[in-house]
Amino acid sequence: MTAPTGHSETVEALIDRLFREECDWPNLIKTVRSAKSIDLRTAIRLVFQHEGWRRLCNHRINHDAECRKQALHELRHHGDENPLIVMDGATLRIAGIR
Numbered sequence: 001m002t003a004p005t006g007h008s009e010t011v012e013a014l015i016d017r018l019f020r021e022e023c024d025w026p027n028l029i030k031t032v033r034s035a036k037s038i039d040l041r042t043a044i045r046l047v048f049q050h051e052g053w054r055r056l057c058n059h060r061i062n063h064d065a066e067c068r069k070q071a072l073h074e075l076r077h078h079g080d081e082n083p084l085i086v087m088d089g090a091t092l093r094i095a096g097i098r
Contacts, residue, residue, distance in 0.1 A: 011036050011046055019052045028053075044084055048094050061085065061092045068092065 009017075014035055018028050032043040047053045061071040071085045071092050078084065083095045 015050045
């Protein structure tokens, strides 16, 4: 796992560094939440603002069975209330991103 962030590192810089280091998703979210003392959904929304993570996640939720399963679960349980994931025809995508 990557070294903790310094106090001067912005959340955007942290997320970008973790992307470049090819951090896995659970450790990415754990690190962002811990470093910035934020809740799970806020951490995910911040990560989805990063172009590289967004592109990777859009690909994985449509091509990796486990990621798709988790995305569909998110859609079923939180789809009506400020969703993270939306269904675009037969394709899943990160909400707000085309």
